[in-house]
Amino acid sequence: MTRKEKPFRGDGGSEHMAVLSKSYNDKRWLQMKKKPKTTNPKITIRSVDLFAGIGGIAVGTQEACRRLGYAHKCELANEWDESVLSVFEDNLQPEVAICGDVGSLFNRGLFAKNLQELLRKKLTVVEKKLLQKYPFLTEPDLLTGGPPCQGHSDLNNHSRRDDPRNALYYRMIRAAKVLNPKAIIIENVSTVIHSKEKVVDNSVDLLKKMGYNVKLLMIWGNEFGVPQKRKRHFLIASRISIPDISLLEKYKLKKDRTLRWAIEDIELLANSTTYDSPADSDDENKKRMQWLIDNDEYDLPNKLRPDCHKDGHNYPAVYGRMYYDLPSSTITTGFRSNGQGRFTHPVANPARPLTPHEGARIQTFPDWFSFEKVGVTKMSKGIGNAVPPILAMHIANLAISSIIEKPKVVSE
DSSP states (O other), X not given: OOTTOOOOOOSSSOOOOOBOOTTOOHHHHHTOSSOOOOSSOSOEEEEEEESOTTSHXXXXXXXXXXXXXXXXXXXXXXXXXXXXXXXXHHHHOOSEEEESOGGGTSOTTSSOSSGGGGXXXXXXXXXXXXXXXXXXXXXXXXXXXXXXXXXXXXGGXXXXXTOGGXXXXXXXXXXXXXXXOSEEEEEEEGGGGGOTTOHHHHHHHHHHHTXXXXXXXEEEGGGGTOSBOOEEEEEEEESSSOOOTXXXXXXXXXXXXXXXXXXXXXXXXXXXXXXXXXXXXOHHHHHHHHHHHHTTOSXXXXXXXXXXXXXXXXXXXXXXXXXXXXXXXXXXXXXXXGGGSSOBOSSOSSOOBOOHHHHHHHTTOOTTOOOTTSOHHHHHHHHHHSOOHHHHHHHHHHHHHHHSSSOOBOOO
């Protein structure tokens, strides 16, 4: 919504409902070379994106708005990695982009043991300066973010449940107190609910004290059109109404989208550009991948594995070949290496791991999304850490519906 507008309440009584068109062709959107725009939008949804990464949540939010007939404007993007932030800026053109720690913007209660400090109305000097410089940041429609998840991830074998990065979740709560957004989206790995600090439960309590209606969701991305098995936790909060999570049920697919659905049309692009080039694997890994293709196998036998992955290793899918007609396994930052997971391309011969373009497609980044500002290492890290835009689109639609009394039904 534009800065001077009140919360949107419909257009004079016509029938509305914030749902995305089920007939919309997601594959066609992924294949677009040029970013589509909303034609003559009457409403602009304003967002602030913290822990922004390359922009997975923002791309999904933007596409949700477009399919609803709204425009989207990112007022602020904050990310600590300058090169990653440059990708966000290049693709989403935020009004303001600030590189640095979120705690350098919203620092009340940064080290406080009493979480009630996060709810203090009095702004710190840092927070005052932010709003004095950018007064338009107040009362955005959406505050979104995916705080670092390493401390919560199962990949750490529970060794980082007390990781100090876990407390960064609370920066979203302080930002909400300072900015007073209409709705909030916080994304994290599914195991965030098991943190020793109980960051989710504590955050729910704090948000309720601030007047927000809060819903928690555990979602498999493949149920909503993401062609991979990716389980994520979302906190959705709204101070306008109770988020109607039944909206999500309308978009659950009856049949999973497969790896073939995501990447078959770009298979022959391999080696044409850096974006479409696989990593140069060492000779041993080339032999392992080629053995899988030559023998039409999907799991590497024990004798061909390195010693550290033999005899009942915890991650048997490592060095495996992907299944073309099933959803991909979770795309991680290491998807360009067969030694980091089941990332050997299912049919390419000579055998190879995934390209950055294929990883981005599996994550549902459309082809218009540009990575020209970063090298291949940062590119892969950004892709692997991102929230899949198609999943973010459905979550954003849910949040938008909670701030609009009778959101609009949009057909293709």
